[in-house]
Amino acid sequence: MTEKLIILKTFVEVRWLRKFKTKEAVKKHQEKMIVKQLKYLKKNSPFFKDVDPSMNGFKNLPIMNKQIMMDNFNDLNTVGIDRDEAMEIAINSEKSREFKEKCNGISVGLSSGTSGHRGLFIISDRDRSLWAGAAMAKLLPKKKMFGNKIAFFLRADNNLYETVKSKFMEFEYFDIYEDFKSNMKKLNKYQPTVLIAPPSVLMLIANAIENKTINIDPVKVISVAEVLTEKDEEYFKKVFNKEIIYQVYQCTEGFIGYKCECGTFHINEDVVFIEKEYIDKDRFIPIVTDYIRRTQPIIRYRLNDILVDSNKTCECGLNFMAIEKIEGRTDDMFIFNDKNNNEIAVFPDFISRCIIYVDGIKDYKIVQKQKNQVIIYLDVVTPKIKKDIENEFLRLADKMQFIMPKFEYKKYQVDMTKKLKRVERSFAHEKN
Ligand SMILES: [Zn+2]
Structure with a gap:
């Protein structure tokens, strides 16, 4: 075929x-x-x-x-x-x-x-076509099937994506490595009905809409490739004027899940089988088996992601496993010591919560350099913000019984060439 x-x-x-x-x-x-x-x-x-x-x-x-x-x-x-x-x-x-x-x-x-x-x-071309067919079937808007113009922003490192132009749909690929201003010009001219981009890029596009550099009104906005935090999601809903910001859980290992029209995150159980390795009551690491892809088999492959369970039955009628969210990666869990020198691992979600509830912060990144050293990148730093963050951390440290690290503050800067991770551990740890 x-x-x-x-x-x-x-x-x-x-x-x-x-x-x-x-x-x-x-x-x-x-x-x-x-x-x-x-x-x-x-x-x-x-x-x-x-x-x-x-x-x-x-x-x-x-x-x-x-x-x-x-x-x-x-x-x-x-x-x-x-x-x-x-x-x-x-x-x-x-x-x-x-x-x-x-x-x-x-x-x-x-x-x-x-x-x-x-x-x-x-x-192979066969595997890629199967992927493309399934992705389009699941992601194209329910009410607008034909004549979609899809804008896809990605850090390409393969030839998986190509520009397509047909009566059925148009697909335009935007290379994130290219100049952002010219990408914005191209996007404004293109007027997409479906916008697909990582949250860090959606953030820049949203900013461009807010300060009226561009004027686009896509039917569907889809976040890919990076963890979408609740804070960013709320901001995107407001700027793009959407009830749902869709998400796709796609990695090299396959097209694993997506948000349906009800806003529920479903695993694509028609193409993958997921085994759960629980790390606490609700959180698990997915072990994925893809039974469609043949070129490079993915059989019982343990991902580094942390997913949160959901026992929701979705109104969309899809009987696929639902998850609450993708929370982060196991290799970004922060590792602290307690007072007896035992290690305490802290989920990325708990770490970001120390920041997102502090007033006045929009962009941030938090990096654990060493067990006792944490660097916080912020768009705005004031003595009050510092104090509030450290108080949040004190509360967490007290609850989880770990020794407080030293904090260092730096100016937050967007780096388009790298995948944005708001919570990151930069030292290796053998227990990953
Ligand atoms: Zn659903």
């Missing part, structure tokens, strides 16, 4: 045909698809040649992570691509910012590594 046909077929299937009336039906579909995927991998991936293609066999497979995936890259992939060869293409593409070259007909890219090492990912 040609790429266009796969996209269209997937779009129709996902949008109208593939309905799961009960949670039981979702589970059945998942088990069937997992077994089917294992059968395919047994034949085509040397890594999985001895796998027992059943749910039992699946449960006995080891949990994977980026390191294991990179170490076994050549054995894992089903298209016989060599890691070093693909890596060279990916690095050259990134340097030239031309993402045209393929490796044996397969697109290659680097994932933005947050903890130093970067992952290599590969995707």
Whole structure:
């Protein structure tokens, strides 16, 4: 099948045909698809040649992570691509910012590594078309299906996205690395009906709308690639004049979830299977299995994200697992000592709460440099703001019994070339 046909077929299937009336039906579909995927991998991936293609066999497979995936890259992939060869293409593409070259007909890219090492990912045209069809089916506005103009802001490090212009829809890609002013000009001229961007970029676009540099009115605003904080979300709702700011949970490892028209965050259980590794009563680390993608198998892959459970049944009728939110990453949990030198790990959400409730702060970033050293970047710093933040921290330290760190304050500056993380730990910790 040609790429266009796969996209269209997937779009129709996902949008109208593939309905799961009960949670039981979702589970059945998942088990069937997992077994089917294992059968395919047994034949085509040397890594999985001895796998027992059943749910039992699946449960006995080891949990994977980026390191294991990179170490076994050549054995894992089903298209016989060599890691070093693909890596060279990916690095050259990134340097030239031309993402045209393929490796044996397969697109290659680097994932933005947050903890130093970067992952290599590969995707076939088939896998990409399936992804595009499903993403469009789920993300295009319910009431406006045709003639959408989609503006997509991304730090591209692959050739996954291309400009599309058809009767059905238009898709314009904006490279974040390019000059922001000219991007704003282009956006204003384009007048998107759907705007997709990371929150740090949405923030700049919102500012441009507020000071009347641009005038756009998209039907749908979708936040991707970075954690959307409640504070930013409220601001975007106000400026874009929307009841819902949509979110997509998409990473190199796949299209994992999205917000539906009711504002509920759903996991795409029609394409991925999620196992939960609980880290407290409500929070869990997702272990993801993608049973659609074939080029580079994602089987029992442990992500670094922290998700919060929800037992909500959504009115949209979708029987997919709901989550309350994506809270941050496990490798950004702050690590402090208590008075007996035991380590206390604190969720990123608790840390940002020490800042967001203080009056007068709009932009911030907080970085833990050492166990006893924290740097706070703020757009405005006054003695009162400092005192308020430290009081919030004192309360948290008291509650969780950790020793207060030393604080240092710096001026907040936007860095468009990096993924924005409002809460970040910059030293490595072996227990991640
Ligand atoms: Zn829903």
